[in-house]
Amino acid sequence: xxxxxxxxxxxxxxxxxxxxxxxxxxxxxxxxxxxxxxxxxxxxxxxxxxxxxxxxxxxxxxxxxxxxxxxxxxxxxxxxxxxxxxxxxxxxxxxxxxxxxxxxxxxxxxxxxxxxxxxxxxxxxxxxxxxxxxxxxxxxxxxxxxxxxxxxxxxxxxxxxxxxxxxxxxxxxxxxxxxxxxxxxxxxxxxxxxxxxxxxxxxxxxxxxxxxxxxxxxxxxxxxxxxxxxxxxxxxxxxxxxxxxxxxxxxxxxxxxxxxxxxxxxxxxxxxxxxxxxxxx
Amino acid sequence: xxxxxxxxxxxxxxxxxxxxxxxxxxxxxxxxxxxxxxxxxxxxxxxxxxxxxxxxxxxxxxxxxxxxxxxxxxxxxxxxxxxxxxxxxxxxxxxxxxxxxxxxxxxxxxxxxxxxxxxxxxxxxxxxxxxx
Numbered sequence: 001x002x003x004x005x006x007x008x009x010x011x012x013x014x015x016x017x018x019x020x021x022x023x024x025x026x027x028x029x030x031x032x033x034x035x036x037x038x039x040x041x042x043x044x045x046x047x048x049x050x051x052x053x054x055x056x057x058x059x060x061x062x063x064x065x066x067x068x069x070x071x072x073x074x075x076x077x078x079x080x081x082x083x084x085x086x087x088x089x090x091x092x093x094x095x096x097x098x099x100x101x102x103x104x105x106x107x108x109x110x111x112x113x114x115x116x117x118x119x120x121x122x123x124x125x126x127x128x129x130x131x132x133x134x135x136x137x138x139x140x141x142x143x144x145x146x147x148x149x150x151x152x153x154x155x156x157x158x159x160x161x162x163x164x165x166x167x168x169x170x171x172x173x174x175x176x177x178x179x180x181x182x183x184x185x186x187x188x189x190x191x192x193x194x195x196x197x198x199x200x201x202x203x204x205x206x207x208x209x210x211x212x213x214x215x216x217x218x219x220x221x222x223x224x225x226x227x228x229x230x231x232x233x234x235x236x237x238x239x240x241x242x243x244x245x246x247x248x249x250x251x252x253x254x255x256x257x258x259x260x261x262x263x264x265x266x267x268x269x270x271x272x273x274x275x276x277x278x279x280x281x
Numbered sequence: 282x283x284x285x286x287x288x289x290x291x292x293x294x295x296x297x298x299x300x301x302x303x304x305x306x307x308x309x310x311x312x313x314x315x316x317x318x319x320x321x322x323x324x325x326x327x328x329x330x331x332x333x334x335x336x337x338x339x340x341x342x343x344x345x346x347x348x349x350x351x352x353x354x355x356x357x358x359x360x361x362x363x364x365x366x367x368x369x370x371x372x373x374x375x376x377x378x379x380x381x382x383x384x385x386x387x388x389x390x391x392x393x394x395x396x397x398x399x400x401x402x403x404x405x406x407x408x409x410x411x412x413x
Binding site: 008011012014015016019041043044045047048049051052055072074078079082085086088089090092093108109110112113115116118119122247 | 294295296297298301302304305306308309312313315316317319320324356381383384385386387413
């Protein structure tokens with residue numbers, strides 16, 4: 001009986017530590033976006049339907065992150081679902097507090113604007129909370145094991161999460177739009193080449209470090225190229241999705257400027273998508 | 282305690298985890314419910330209402346505070362506000378630009394005049410804005 005009580009206290013302490021790590025992890029990833037004015041403006045410029053879509057997509061990403069890193073060390077499907085819900089709630093609470101403290105939410109801000117701001121800012125903070133275990137070296141053996149299997153789907157899923165994490169720091173700002181508008185075809189080609197080289201280079205390093213394989217070995221070359229291609233495609237899609245969410249591209253945007261903006265932001269999302277596996281390792 | 286019971290206990294949520302999950306679930310559901318409700322509301326374009334709030338004499342200049350209220354649901358960017366003397370009408374005496382006026386919100390600006398003018402002779406009007 002006494003042993004059972006002691007174990008239960010240990011579990012509660014472990015949970016409290018995990019949530020505290022989540023708050024700090026959320027701040028680490030979310031702070032740049034919490035201090036970005038375009039994100040504050042998102043509360044009154046981005047339609048609720050788009051924020052809703054982002055929150056739903058983010059929840060899927062949070063579930064993936066609970067699988068490979070996560071907020072809580074317990075790794076059953078139900079525990080991962082609970083952790084994803086708590087991670088987003090950490091995002092809501094932390095965003096709310098910081099937005100008030102920095103004066104982005106004031107007494108004259110209307111409730112709808114406040115809720116939309118918090119829903120939006122909660123996304124990057126919840127992503128940070130969900131990789132807290134990896135950030136603070138508190139990985140779970142089972143999660144580590146899942147991460148070290150050479151499978152295409154987990155790589156792509158982690159890639160989407162990483163692209164979102166890093167993409168948020170720049171994607172919300174007007175810079176990708178301005179860069180995109182200034183690009184000529186030569187610049188755009190240069191961006192693609194740099195992104196592809198980065199993608200292949202980091203994927204190679206990930207392959208060696210995370211999976212313990214030699215990607216240039218005949219046996220692994222196909223997997224290495226497939227994984228890099230899928231990660232690159234995921235990063236491009238995340239860049240386009242973020243630009244659409246923030247209203248930078250729409251059906252009214254010309255094809256060339258839209259593609260240029262996506263390429264400009266994809267330089268960041270490709271970095272995030274490929275390096276995510278190093279962060280989580 | 283047998284190995285299987287230990288495993289079962291380890292997979293069971295502790296009290297703190299359960300309480301926090303319930304509170305988090307309520308927060309998450311509330312945000313989702315608000316976004317769904319808000320997404321279904323009709324969205325009116327910006328329309329403005331202005332009012333002269335005060336005038337303060339500092340040095341040789343008069344500082345006139347104007348409140349601009351956006352009665353629509355959509356936000357307006359770079360809102361140009363002109364403050365004109367009423368009888369002269371067409372002549373613009375002071376102006377300022379507000380970065381943003383979010384929907385259903387009020388923002389304030391100050392127009393500076395080289396002399397004091399009675400408040401009842403002043404009129405503020407929105408000259409234009411940019412769509413975000």
